[in-house]
Amino acid sequence: MKGEAAKNSFFTKSLMNWHERDNTRDLPWKSEKDPYKIWLxxxxxxxxxxxxxxPYYxxxxxxxxxxKDMAACADEQxxxxxxxxxxxxxCKNMLATARFITxxxxxxxxxxxxxxxxxxxxGPYTAAAIASFAxxxxxxxxxGNVYRVLARYFGIETPFDTTEGKKLFAEKAQSLLNTSDSAGYNQAIMDLGATVCTPQTPKCGDCPLQRNCTAFHENTIALLPVKSKKxxxxxxxxxxxxxxxDDQIWIRKRTGKDIWQNLHEPFLLEYSEALNSNSLQALMNEKGLHFSTENMVYEGNLKQRLTHLLVETRFFGIKMKAPIKLPDNDGTWVSVKDLKNIAFPKTLVSxxxxxxxx
Ligand code: SF4
Known part of the structure; x- marks a missing residue:
C-alpha cells in the first residue's frame, strides 16, 4: 500500500464498515446515551x-x-x-463524583x-469515552485494545507504557478518528481489539484490516504491542x-492508605512470612495479645493477586465464651448473620x- 495517508484511510474505512456490518458484540451500555450510565x-x-x-453494571x-440516587446512598451500600x-x-471516587455532580x-x-x-x-481514556459516547x-x-490493534496494524515497536509511547499512540488514535461518528469509531476499535485482534491467537482471517496489517504480513503479531516494564x-x-x-465475630474497618481501604476484616496480624499456629502464638505473645488460644484452629489459606501484589492469607479460628475487649479499639463485635450486609475484600468474601x- 502506498503511503501513510492511504494506510490511515484504509484503517478507518474498513473499521467503520466492519462495525456496521459484522460487529455483533452486544453489551447493555452500548448505544447508551445517558452520560451517567456511560460513566458508570x-x-x-x-x-x-x-x-x-x-452483573455489577x-x-x-x-x-x-x-x-442523584447514587449520591444519596450510604457508602456501605x-x-x-x-x-x-x-x-x-x-468506588470511593465514584461516590465522590456522584455527590459533586449532584x-x-x-x-x-x-x-x-x-x-x-x-x-x-x-483519566484520559474515560473522559474520551464519555465525551464521544454521550x-x-x-x-x-x-x-489496551487500542494499543494492540494500532501497534499490530502499523507495526509500532515503541513501548506503549512509556511517555513517548503514550503520546505517539494517543496522536495516532486521534488522527484516525472518524469525527462524524466518534462514538461508532471508538466502539469499533475497542470491539475489534476485544473480539478479533485478541492478545493470543487473533482471528486475522476475520479481520477487516488484514490486507494492510504490518504485523500480519511481517509475522510479528506475537511481538506486538511492546511493553517496557515488567x-x-x-x-x-x-x-x-x-x-x-457462638453468634458474634470481631471485625474492624480498614482505614489509612493501604489496600482494601474502607472494607472490613477480622483481627489481622501481618508478618514478613507465613506463620503456623505455633509461630503465630509466639507473635501474639510478643504483641501482648494474651487472650486464650488453647482452642485455636487453623482454618485454611487463600491467595489474592492484586496488580503488584500477592496477598497470602491464613485463617485461624478462636472460639470464646463471650466478647472480649481488644487492645485495637477501632473494631467491634457483630452478629455473624449481619456479615452479609458488610463490605469485605474478595479473599474474605470467598x-x-x-x-x-x-
Ligand atoms: S490482521 Fe490480525 S494482527 Fe492485524 S489487526 Fe487484524 S487481527 Fe490484528
Missing part, C-alpha cells in the same frame, strides 16, 4: 473485563437509576455492591471534554484471627462463603 460502565470496566463487569443501575470488583478506590452541578453531567476530565477518578465529541479512546510482584502475609463467640456465613 466505564468506571466499572477500568481494570475489569466486560463480562465480569456486566446491572446491579448498580438497578440500585441507583440516576446519579455502594461498597457492598462493589464487592468482588477490587480496586476499591474506584451538589455542585445540580445533577447534570458536564458535557465538555475538559470538564469531564476534571472529575475525580476520570455527547458525540471528537475524542479518540486509547486503552510488573514487580511482592507478597504480603496476612494472618486473620477469627475471634468468635472465605465467609465457604464457611456458609453468607
Amino acid at each position: 460502565s466505564e468506571i466499572i470496566l477500568q481494570q475489569t473485563r466486560a463480562l465480569q463487569g456486566l 446491572l446491579k448498580f443501575t438497578e440500585a441507583f437509576p440516576t446519579v 455502594a461498597f457492598r455492591l462493589w464487592q468482588g470488583l477490587g480496586y476499591y478506590n474506584r 451538589d455542585e452541578l445540580d445533577g447534570h453531567f458536564p458535557d465538555k471534554h475538559e470538564d469531564i476530565l476534571k472529575l475525580k477518578g476520570i 455527547f458525540g465529541l471528537p475524542h479518540a479512546v486509547v486503552d 510488573t514487580v510482584v511482592g507478597t504480603r502475609f496476612f494472618h486473620y484471627l477469627l475471634l468468635q463467640t 472465605f465467609f462463603e465457604k464457611k456458609l456465613y453468607f
Whole structure:
C-alpha cells in the first residue's frame, strides 16, 4: 500500500464498515446515551473485563437509576455492591463524583471534554469515552485494545507504557478518528481489539484490516504491542484471627492508605512470612495479645493477586465464651448473620462463603 495517508484511510474505512456490518458484540451500555450510565460502565470496566463487569453494571443501575440516587446512598451500600470488583478506590471516587455532580452541578453531567476530565477518578481514556459516547465529541479512546490493534496494524515497536509511547499512540488514535461518528469509531476499535485482534491467537482471517496489517504480513503479531516494564510482584502475609463467640465475630474497618481501604476484616496480624499456629502464638505473645488460644484452629489459606501484589492469607479460628475487649479499639463485635450486609475484600468474601456465613 502506498503511503501513510492511504494506510490511515484504509484503517478507518474498513473499521467503520466492519462495525456496521459484522460487529455483533452486544453489551447493555452500548448505544447508551445517558452520560451517567456511560460513566458508570466505564468506571466499572477500568481494570475489569466486560463480562465480569456486566452483573455489577446491572446491579448498580438497578440500585441507583440516576446519579442523584447514587449520591444519596450510604457508602456501605455502594461498597457492598462493589464487592468482588477490587480496586476499591474506584468506588470511593465514584461516590465522590456522584455527590459533586449532584451538589455542585445540580445533577447534570458536564458535557465538555475538559470538564469531564476534571472529575475525580476520570483519566484520559474515560473522559474520551464519555465525551464521544454521550455527547458525540471528537475524542479518540486509547486503552489496551487500542494499543494492540494500532501497534499490530502499523507495526509500532515503541513501548506503549512509556511517555513517548503514550503520546505517539494517543496522536495516532486521534488522527484516525472518524469525527462524524466518534462514538461508532471508538466502539469499533475497542470491539475489534476485544473480539478479533485478541492478545493470543487473533482471528486475522476475520479481520477487516488484514490486507494492510504490518504485523500480519511481517509475522510479528506475537511481538506486538511492546511493553517496557515488567510488573514487580511482592507478597504480603496476612494472618486473620477469627475471634468468635457462638453468634458474634470481631471485625474492624480498614482505614489509612493501604489496600482494601474502607472494607472490613477480622483481627489481622501481618508478618514478613507465613506463620503456623505455633509461630503465630509466639507473635501474639510478643504483641501482648494474651487472650486464650488453647482452642485455636487453623482454618485454611487463600491467595489474592492484586496488580503488584500477592496477598497470602491464613485463617485461624478462636472460639470464646463471650466478647472480649481488644487492645485495637477501632473494631467491634457483630452478629455473624449481619456479615452479609458488610463490605469485605474478595479473599474474605470467598472465605465467609465457604464457611456458609453468607
Ligand atoms: S490482521 Fe490480525 S494482527 Fe492485524 S489487526 Fe487484524 S487481527 Fe490484528
